Structure formats: C-alpha cells, structure tokens
Amino acid sequence: MPYVDLVAVGDRVRVSTPVSAENNGYIEECLPRETQFGRIRMDGWRQVIVANLEMLLIIFAARHPTLKLRMLDRFLVTAEASDVEPVICINKMDLAKLENVQRELKLYEELGYKVVYTSIVTGLGVDGLREVMQDKISAIVGSSGVGKSSLLNALQPGLQLRTGEVDTRVHKGRHTTTEVMLLPLAFGGFVADTPGIRTLGLLEVDDEQGMDIHFPEMRPYIPDCKFAACTHQHEPACAVKWAVETGNINPLRYESYLRISGFKEGRYERNTDKRRAERNPRRRKR
Ligand SMILES: Nc1nc2c(ncn2[C@@H]2O[C@H](COP(=O)(O)OP(=O)(O)OP(=O)(O)O)[C@@H](O)[C@H]2O)c(=O)[nH]1
Numbered sequence: 001m002p003y004v005d006l007v008a009v010g011d012r013v014r015v016s017t018p019v020s021a022e023n024n025g026y027i028e029e030c031l032p033r034e035t036q037f038g039r040i041r042m043d044g045w046r047q048v049i050v051a052n053l054e055m056l057l058i059i060f061a062a063r064h065p066t067l068k069l070r071m072l073d074r075f076l077v078t079a080e081a082s083d084v085e086p087v088i089c090i091n092k093m094d095l096a097k098l099e100n101v102q103r104e105l106k107l108y109e110e111l112g113y114k115v116v117y118t119s120i121v122t123g124l125g126v127d128g129l130r131e132v133m134q135d136k137i138s139a140i141v142g143s144s145g146v147g148k149s150s151l152l153n154a155l156q157p158g159l160q161l162r163t164g165e166v167d168t169r170v171h172k173g174r175h176t177t178t179e180v181m182l183l184p185l186a187f188g189g190f191v192a193d194t195p196g197i198r199t200l201g202l203l204e205v206d207d208e209q210g211m212d213i214h215f216p217e218m219r220p221y222i223p224d225c226k227f228a229a230c231t232h233q234h235e236p237a238c239a240v241k242w243a244v245e246t247g248n249i250n251p252l253r254y255e256s257y258l259r260i261s262g263f264k265e266g267r268y269e270r271n272t273d274k275r276r277a278e279r280n281p282r283r284r285k286r
C-alpha cells in the first residue's frame, strides 16, 4: 500500500480552536474519505489531489479542437479508477450538427455515461450543466481550447476570475505540489479547476488490478476468461476478446483498453480462424 496524503482539499475534518483567533486551529481528525482522486507518484506516494470528489466533468469540443474519443476513454478510466462519477460535456455545439455528435457519443450513452451538450454561443445546455453540478464537488478536465474557462464563466460570471487567482498562486515556486482550491458555486456545490487538474489523463492506476475493470462493458465477461489473470490480449479462451469479435464490445474501446494498459499500439486485429477454433473446437470440425 503506498503512502497516502493525510489531509487534502475536500477532506471533512474536525478542528479544535484553542486560540480564539480567526483562521486558527488544529486539525484533530480527518473523517474517512469516500473517494480519493489523485495519483501514485514515482516514489510510491499516493498524492490526493481532491478528497471526496463526486464528479469528474470531462469537457470536449464538438469541433476546434477535434473530438478525441480515445482521450475520452482515458479520462473515463481515470474517473472509474477513483470511483468518481464521470459526466461527459461536449461544448461548442454551435459548430456542429447535434445529431452527428450524438451519433458519435451514442456508444457512451449506451454504456450509461451521462452526456451533456453545450454551447456558450447559443447557451445550449448551460442550465442543464448547472443542474448536473449543483450541490456536488466536481473537478473539470479537458485539453486546451475546448472551452473550460468559457463554460465556467457561463455557469457563474466571475468564477473564472477566481480560478485565475488560484493559477497565479500555483505557479509561485510551488512546482512540486498541485495546489487545488474548491471554488464555491452560487447555485450550490464546489468546483476544482487548476491547470494541474485540467490535463491529467490517467490519475490513479492500481498496478495490482488490471485496467479491464475500469471498462464497464468488459466487467461481465472477465469471470468467464479461462485464465484468472487474463490480460485479454493473446490468451486462449478469453471471453473479453470473444465479446469483441461477436460485436458485444466495441473494438475501438477494446483498442483503448490495450493502449491504456500499455500492451501495444492498440490496434485490434480480427481474430484468425486458428484462434477462433481454439476457443470453439466444435466449429473447426464442421
Ligand atoms: N464557437 C464556440 N466557441 C467557444 C465556445 N466555448 C468556448 N469557445 C471559444 O474557444 C476558445 C477557447 O476557450 P477557453 O474557454 O479559453 O478554453 P479552455 O478550455 O479554458 O482553454 P485553456 O485555458 O487553454 O485550458 C475561446 O476563443 C472561446 O471563446 C462555444 O461554445 N462555441
């Protein structure tokens, strides 16, 4: 078990104030965390970036920059690995046709992920996003230019100014830690948004557990693999690969699984007759 940060932003704590001065006190107890969103550093330290995070808001643009579904898979794994609910937000919908983008995201909606479509130009989905974030502790991720700042400003004018203040503080000789501040939302809830969080891809990867459990569509097949420690790459009688071949798991998601697991380039190749026969010997005889 790696070393863990004792207290982090988002923790619920019991404080005693022996000195009756404002902002003075001792943290006596840190209450158990429901989630710890962070990363395991090279030295084995589990850095908790936000404790008790409830929602990861994953922002992409419909266009400019291009919608990258493989990157979306990475963010989703990050959320799954930290037990944080992911919400996918596709911004700049004024630049694309709703039905085209919805077609691209259909797979994710079928997997049970919530998808919100927004535009700060037309105002589409901004109220909906506010509802999704209300009374929750959320963090925003997404690459540069997708409209994270613009969306925050649309949600609550002035909020971005405060994030700006946080950014300046973070950069002042504090390069070893990721400073995070939870910004209170007037409509209820908090949002964490710093450059440190924004671009994080894979935050928490547990070496002992495979990546497969972070792909909800793979979970039902994992127990049916012949080998308990199946990596679903080349093992015989792998139920996950069989599900890919029979169309029950999307091949692109499977490629993402391979890539994120670091197994290979992540190209899915259709099964050969030989491997199919291994799995289903009766078929070969016919
Ligand atoms: N057409 C259109 N443009 C948008 C929308 N949202 C943001 N933009 C524009 O996209 C550009 C980038 O927006 P930002 O809000 O700065 O993006 P960001 O994700 O905060 O970028 P970083 O700060 O680099 O991480 C700006 O020129 C915005 O005006 C939108 O819904 N539609």
Ligand SMILES: [Zn+2]
Binding pocket: 225, 226, 230, 231, 232, 233, 235, 237, 238, 239, 240, 241
């Ligand atoms: Zn398998």
